[in-house]
Amino acid sequence: MRGLGWIAGALLLVAAAAAAEPAARVIAERRAGMHSAGTVMRDLRADILAGRDVAPLAAEAERVADWAGRLGALFPPDSEGGDTNALGSIWADRTGFAARAQALDEQARRMVAAAQAGNRTGFAEAYRATAEACGQCHRYFRRR
Numbered sequence: 163m164r165g166l167g168w169i170a171g172a173l174l175l176v177a178a179a180a181a182a183e184p185a186a187r188v189i190a191e192r193r194a195g196m197h198s199a200g201t202v203m204r205d206l207r208a209d210i211l212a213g214r215d216v217a218p219l220a221a222e223a224e225r226v227a228d229w230a231g232r233l234g235a236l237f238p239p240d241s242e243g244g245d246t247n248a249l250g251s252i253w254a255d256r257t258g259f260a261a262r263a264q265a266l267d268e269q270a271r272r273m274v275a276a277a278q279a280g281n282r283t284g285f286a287e288a289y290r291a292t293a294e295a296c297g298q299c300h301r302y303f304r305r306r
Contacts, residue, residue, distance in 0.1 A: 220277035227270035
């Protein structure tokens, strides 16, 4: 009987580890994505400040927009714990989080469109709006 208890306990641990693995993967993916998007945004800011042509920046802006479009899916219900700076308010206020993620996506898409059009002023405005959308989400849903 003791052997069966040990086996049952081991099976429970294996099941718990298997369940935690997908959460750890999604947390790692979103951390890497946040870092990458932040790096791209810093680089785009430097390009704007240097007065560079914005048309060649469309691909980089697209990286931010693609990230923004995937953001909501990277916070599934089972990924609240672990090595993350995400606050529980993401899961408690899914509607608010989804609205802010959508705003980020919309602003990032504006940035892409402005770059593709070669519109330096429009790109700078869309960049500021995208950065503000990032900041809004961080204010409500990220540990400092």
